[in-house]
Amino acid sequence: MELNYKKIQPLILSGKNNLSRGIGYVGLFVGILILLVALQTFVNIRALLQENNPRKQGYDYISVSRTITNENMGRDNSFSAKDLQLLRAAPGVQEISPLYSNKFRAEASAGSVMPFSTDLFLESIDNSFIDSVPPAFSWQPGQTDVPLIFSSDFLEIYNVFAPAQGLPQVSAKTISSINIMLTCSGPLGTQHYRAGIVAFSDRINSILVPRSFLNWNNLHLDGDTLTRIERVYIRTKDANNPQLISYLDRGNYHLNKDKVKFSRIKGILQNIVAALGIFGVLVIALALMLFSFYVRLMIARSRDNLRLLLVLGYSPAWLAKSVARTWLPVYGIIIVLALLGTQFLHLLFRNLPFVNQGEIPWVVHWSVAVTALVLLLITTLLNAALVRKELQRLV
Amino acid sequence: MQIDLQNIIPQYIDSNHIDRSEVWNRTVVISPGEHLHIVAPSGTGKTSLISFIYGLRTDYSGEIRYDGQNVKTLSTERFSSLRRTDISIIFQDLQLFPDETARQNVEIKRMLKPYHPPEKIDDMARRLGISGKLDQPVKTCSYGEQQRIAIIRSLMQPFHYLLLDEPYSHLDEANRANAMQLLYEECEQRGAAMIFADLKPLELLKGERVLML
Numbered sequence: 250m251e252l253n254y255k256k257i258q259p260l261i262l263s264g265k266n267n268l269s270r271g272i273g274y275v276g277l278f279v280g281i282l283i284l285l286v287a288l289q290t291f292v293n294i295r296a297l298l299q300e301n302n303p304r305k306q307g308y309d310y311i312s313v314s315r316t317i318t319n320e321n322m323g324r325d326n327s328f329s330a331k332d333l334q335l336l337r338a339a340p341g342v343q344e345i346s347p348l349y350s351n352k353f354r355a356e357a358s359a360g361s362v363m364p365f366s367t368d369l370f371l372e373s374i375d376n377s378f379i380d381s382v383p384p385a386f387s388w389q390p391g392q393t394d395v396p397l398i399f400s401s402d403f404l405e406i407y408n409v410f411a412p413a414q415g416l417p418q419v420s421a422k423t424i425s426s427i428n429i430m431l432t433c434s435g436p437l438g439t440q441h442y443r444a445g446i447v448a449f450s451d452r453i454n455s456i457l458v459p460r461s462f463l464n465w466n467n468l469h470l471d472g473d474t475l476t477r478i479e480r481v482y483i484r485t486k487d488a489n490n491p492q493l494i495s496y497l498d499r500g501n502y503h504l505n506k507d508k509v510k511f512s513r514i515k516g517i518l519q520n521i522v523a524a525l526g527i528f529g530v531l532v533i534a535l536a537l538m539l540f541s542f543y544v545r546l547m548i549a550r551s552r553d554n555l556r557l558l559l560v561l562g563y564s565p566a567w568l569a570k571s572v573a574r575t576w577l578p579v580y581g582i583i584i585v586l587a588l589l590g591t592q593f594l595h596l597l598f599r600n601l602p603f604v605n606q607g608e609i610p611w612v613v614h615w616s617v618a619v620t621a622l623v624l625l626l627i628t629t630l631l632n633a634a635l636v637r638k639e640l641q642r643l644v
Numbered sequence: 645m646q647i648d649l650q651n652i653i654p655q656y657i658d659s660n661h662i663d664r665s666e667v668w669n670r671t672v673v674i675s676p677g678e679h680l681h682i683v684a685p686s687g688t689g690k691t692s693l694i695s696f697i698y699g700l701r702t703d704y705s706g707e708i709r710y711d712g713q714n715v716k717t718l719s720t721e722r723f724s725s726l727r728r729t730d731i732s733i734i735f736q737d738l739q740l741f742p743d744e745t746a747r748q749n750v751e752i753k754r755m756l757k758p759y760h761p762p763e764k765i766d767d768m769a770r771r772l773g774i775s776g777k778l779d780q781p782v783k784t785c786s787y788g789e790q791q792r793i794a795i796i797r798s799l800m801q802p803f804h805y806l807l808l809d810e811p812y813s814h815l816d817e818a819n820r821a822n823a824m825q826l827l828y829e830e831c832e833q834r835g836a837a838m839i840f841a842d843l844k845p846l847e848l849l850k851g852e853r854v855l856m857l
Contacts, residue, residue, distance in 0.1 A: 256755065562727030567722065
């Protein structure tokens with residue numbers, strides 16, 4: 250016959266300490282809610298601030314150039330070989346890639362399609378640093394078609410000033426279909442090409458051409474492939490690395506601050522959320538401590554009855570398990586309520602104006618549910634261990 | 645199961661008393677089915693001896709063995725198990741739950757390892773003259789009635805040994821005879837031994853071995 254704990258429960262849980270018990274329950278609920286909300290917020294921030302960059306591969310890319318001041322204006326502010334070597338060895342730097350630029354003159358026009366012509370700067374960089382490199386981005390000597398990778402920022406700037414100049418605004422798709430007449434000229438000659446935009450870059454704010462095109466035209470139009478390096482891209486695991494930023498600041502380098510600021514903001518937000526999570530853990534710890542006092546008090550009050558039960562032959566292990574189990578439904582309810590609270594707050598967050606709902610699922614992240622279950626397990630086990638320990642003292 | 649006492653000496657006992665005792669510092673084997681009557685004046689260690697055998701206290705030298713195993717080496721879980729199925733007891737101070745009814749007190753023990761059905765409680769209560777007290781809180785019963793409740797409680801489980809520490813101190817002759825008869829019957833049914841400690845020898849004994857403490 251299965252022992253019925255309910256028949257002896259009144260002998261043990263006879264305390265009327267409902268207030269401290271209630272406070273403990275509320276404290277536990279608040280702590281768990283804070284922790285789960287912090288975790289879900291962390292996940293949401295990561296989802297919202299994630300760059301949709303398929304070639305990011307876990308790295309950040311920072312553009313670095315010399316800061317031009319009144320003092321160094323007019324002087325050679327390019328990167329020497331030693332500068333590049335030192336930069337490569339800087340803290341947090343995985344790899345660097347200089348931007349090489351055209352020494353020849355490059356003019357671009359859209360022919361009869363658009364009454365637009367301009368001089369261009371053309372640059373090239375290591376392909377591994379470019380976020381989107383289609384197969385068409387290559388050039389062989391003799392080829393008259395030249396692929397370009399165009400900065401998304403430049404297209405945006407054009408569309409802003411175009412109407413004021415009587416020029417049409419263009420979409421990325423349209424501008425990619427336009428044949429651009431590219432005239433490259435230098436002391437040694439002139440070349441005519443037909444250029445086309447094959448990709449847009451969110452990362453490199455430049456007009457990129459294949460290295461082979463730049464080198465050939467620099468050599469055959471200007472007589473020299475060597476160019477001054479005015480800008481370098483750094484690949485780093487963490488654009489927010491304080492040592493890296495400090496190194497670059499000391500070197501009087503100019504950074505693409507948006508990128509770094511963006512990473513900094515993300516880092517700050519995530520730190521705030523992490524701190525919130527730690528606060529939640531502290532509240533949980535305090536609530537559990539309060540519970541442990543309550544358990545000790547309850548067992549102390551029922552000491553005589555418990556001792557007699559043990560003397561009569563009740564198993565200490567069974568008693569400990571039965572006593573601990575009385576709290577299991579309460580803990581379960583608290584955890585479920587905290588999960589529901591988190592889900593509710595998550596839905597509220599999702600409906601905020603600046604949130605793109607497509608980026609965040611409506612249900613809480615699986616790690617939040619797992620954390621809730623783990624917390625339930627921990628509180629139950631801790632409780633059982635405490636009860637067992639207190640009962641052992643009576644034996 | 646067999647209980648052996650090997651040179652038991654309580655830590656507090658006067659050494660003069662040890663020499664005169666037939667239990668302390670002796671080898672005493674209590675065989676299954678035996679009736680052992682321990683006679684001792686007040687303060688000589690009757691309750692201590694019962695407590696040592698039941699495993700409640702360990703402040704003694706020597707060994708008490710259950711089937712050859714020293715009880716001091718038994719775990720608390722093992723003791724719990726033995727108290728459910730092998731050893732029952734009637735305490736001198738009864739050790740009932742005062743706020744629970746007589747029936748509840750008995751049931752709390754019975755449900756651990758039922759030997760009799762719940763109806764047997766009523767039968768025994770009728771036999772001992774306390775039927776009307778079964779549903780009363782124990783604290784409202786007289787000491788004699790409480791002793792009879794403690795007796796019924798001790799008989800609700802299986803056992804090989806029944807320990808009794810002055811179980812009849814507040815019973816009159818008639819009730820004492822009834823109680824003893826009930827105890828003998830229950831022990832015989834189980835083939836159990838009885839270790840009975842009291843101030844003086846009882847007239848109602850049936851083939852007991854009597855040892856002076």
